[in-house]
Amino acid sequence: MTITKSSTKMKEKSPSKDALIIGGGVSGMQAALDIANQGFHVYLVEKSPSIGGRMAQIDKTFPTLDCSACILTPKLSEVGRHPDIELFTYSEVKEVTGEEGNFTVEVLKKARMVEEELCSGCGQCIEVCPIEVPNEFDQNLGFRKAVYMPFPQATPSVVTVDMENCIECSRCVTACEREAINHSQRDETITLNVGAIIIATGYNLFDVSEYSRFGYSKFPNVIHAMEYERLINAAGPTAGHMIRLSDGKIPQSIAFIQCVGARDVNKGVPLCSRICCMYGIKNAVMAKEHEPDTDVTVYYLDIRAFGKDFEQFYERAKTRFGVKFIRGRVGEVVEDPESNNLIVTVEDTETGEVLQVEHDLVVLSPGIQPPPELAELVEKIGLDVDENGYVEARDTLSTPVDTTISGVYVCGCAEGPKDIPDSVSEGSAAAMRATISLNDGGD
Numbered sequence: 001m002t003i004t005k006s007s008t009k010m011k012e013k014s015p016s017k018d019a020l021i022i023g024g025g026v027s028g029m030q031a032a033l034d035i036a037n038q039g040f041h042v043y044l045v046e047k048s049p050s051i052g053g054r055m056a057q058i059d060k061t062f063p064t065l066d067c068s069a070c071i072l073t074p075k076l077s078e079v080g081r082h083p084d085i086e087l088f089t090y091s092e093v094k095e096v097t098g099e100e101g102n103f104t105v106e107v108l109k110k111a112r113m114v115e116e117e118l119c120s121g122c123g124q125c126i127e128v129c130p131i132e133v134p135n136e137f138d139q140n141l142g143f144r145k146a147v148y149m150p151f152p153q154a155t156p157s158v159v160t161v162d163m164e165n166c167i168e169c170s171r172c173v174t175a176c177e178r179e180a181i182n183h184s185q186r187d188e189t190i191t192l193n194v195g196a197i198i199i200a201t202g203y204n205l206f207d208v209s210e211y212s213r214f215g216y217s218k219f220p221n222v223i224h225a226m227e228y229e230r231l232i233n234a235a236g237p238t239a240g241h242m243i244r245l246s247d248g249k250i251p252q253s254i255a256f257i258q259c260v261g262a263r264d265v266n267k268g269v270p271l272c273s274r275i276c277c278m279y280g281i282k283n284a285v286m287a288k289e290h291e292p293d294t295d296v297t298v299y300y301l302d303i304r305a306f307g308k309d310f311e312q313f314y315e316r317a318k319t320r321f322g323v324k325f326i327r328g329r330v331g332e333v334v335e336d337p338e339s340n341n342l343i344v345t346v347e348d349t350e351t352g353e354v355l356q357v358e359h360d361l362v363v364l365s366p367g368i369q370p371p372p373e374l375a376e377l378v379e380k381i382g383l384d385v386d387e388n389g390y391v392e393a394r395d396t397l398s399t400p401v402d403t404t405i406s407g408v409y410v411c412g413c414a415e416g417p418k419d420i421p422d423s424v425s426e427g428s429a430a431a432m433r434a435t436i437s438l439n440d441g442g443d
């Protein structure tokens with residue numbers, strides 16, 4: 001089915017006062033709010049069933065250790081109920097033509113097999129669904145049903161039927177008093193007319209299994225940082241109990257290995273990912289907060305604590321929490337097959353000594369990369385990317401959120417690695433630039 005939408009009356013070639021944001025993470029949400037609060041209509045297209053992005057998966061945030069969900073949830077509900085923000089979740093941009101003031105955008109709204117206006121998110125369908133599959137939101141460490149909501153605060157608060165795993169037993173259909181489940185729903189193509197576009201597609205984690213010497217996916221007690229975030233999260237698969245995957249025991253000694261897939265020319269990832277030092281320190285501190293007697297060591301190349309209060313946070317990790325820091329690139333991680341403990345070999349570059357240290361759990365801190373779909377998206381729009389695959393800014397110094405196409409802007413990690421405060425600031429900056437396009441209509 002094809003639908004054409006515009007909130008303003010479409011006269012031939014008259015500039016559109018609507019904006020499109022692609023990506024519903026914290027930067028895209030901020031951009032949407034800032035544009036909509038100025039009275040413009042915003043379409044927010046998100047590929048997954050809910051907005052929220054990576055911040056929804058994170059437990060606490062550095063350097064204040066505020067609960068991530070406590071900051072994100074009010075923003076989720078503000079976006080979800082804003083009269084001038086129209087959400088297209090579980091959707092993708094298929095085609096973009098036109099120019100500043102008058103872009104025509106085709107959006108594929110995938111069938112989630114649920115009538116969104118009827119679903120209340122009560123979860124009765126989830127209770128009766130007999131199929132359990134690994135939960136990608138929990139980094140596949142827990143399970144979800146074939147009909148599911150990715151997380152409790154998911155926005156919109158509606159379920160999605162995962163047809164790849166659904167056995168069409170119709171128990172969800174019968175359980176739904178509102179008759180919201182519709183297994184015969186089909187994909188829709190929606191055509192939007194917008195005056196400005198913001199790319200806010202965020203990042204993917206570097207695939208740490210490319211470093212076979214660290215033993216990820218070979219040794220059960222080698223995990224990566226986003227898995228760790230889910231393990232220590234009270235709403236995660238272990239209800240916040242930080243356990244080893246091999247035996248469910250609480251680790252007495254944890255190693256954090258930094259710069260996995262960052263600052264490594266040999267792997268084609270020369271860029272510093274900017275966030276890993278701080279989230280690595282945060283995760284080390286969280287280990288101590290959970291179990292103060294745990295022995296915690298961070299293996300690092302350099303500590304780049306460049307933001308406000310970051311250096312103090314690093315100092316507190318050492319002095320108040322007793323986290324150990326060893327400078328050196330880890331050579332390899334091997335497993336003792338009897339205990340499933342891990343032996344980390346590293347040259348301490350401050351003493352020149354080669355160390356072999358045994359730990360119960362190893363957490364790899366991966367760098368980040370553009371999501372693979374970004375290359376396809378920028379090609380559709382005709383945008384340039386930089387040598388690392390991120391959207392290229394027209395001028396990184398003077399117009400950092402403008403792209404090489406007028407009327408198209410970028411914010412957050414779609415432009416390059418950055419933390420939440422910087423992603424939010426860029427969301428606001430891109431919104432400001434986009435409203436200039438909407439007001440001028442490309443003149």
Ligand SMILES: Cc1cc2nc3c(=O)[nH]c(=O)nc-3n(C[C@H](O)[C@H](O)[C@H](O)COP(=O)(O)OP(=O)(O)OC[C@H]3O[C@@H](n4cnc5c(N)ncnc54)[C@H](O)[C@@H]3O)c2cc1C
Pocket residue numbers: 022023024025026027028045046047048051052053054055058060061062091092093200201202203205225226229275279282368371373374377411412413414418419420421423
């Ligand atoms: C382990 C870890 C811990 C972290 N901890 C902290 C912390 O404590 N404090 C901090 O400040 N920062 C932290 N960060 C960084 C933080 O996650 C980012 O700064 C923030 O998520 C960036 O927001 P964003 O909106 O740019 O991108 P994202 O959060 O990645 O959101 C992008 C959104 O776009 C969607 N999307 C992608 N492609 C498309 C497409 N083609 N079409 C439609 N939608 C699309 C995605 O599904 C996603 O919802 C951490 C990062 C990691 C890896």
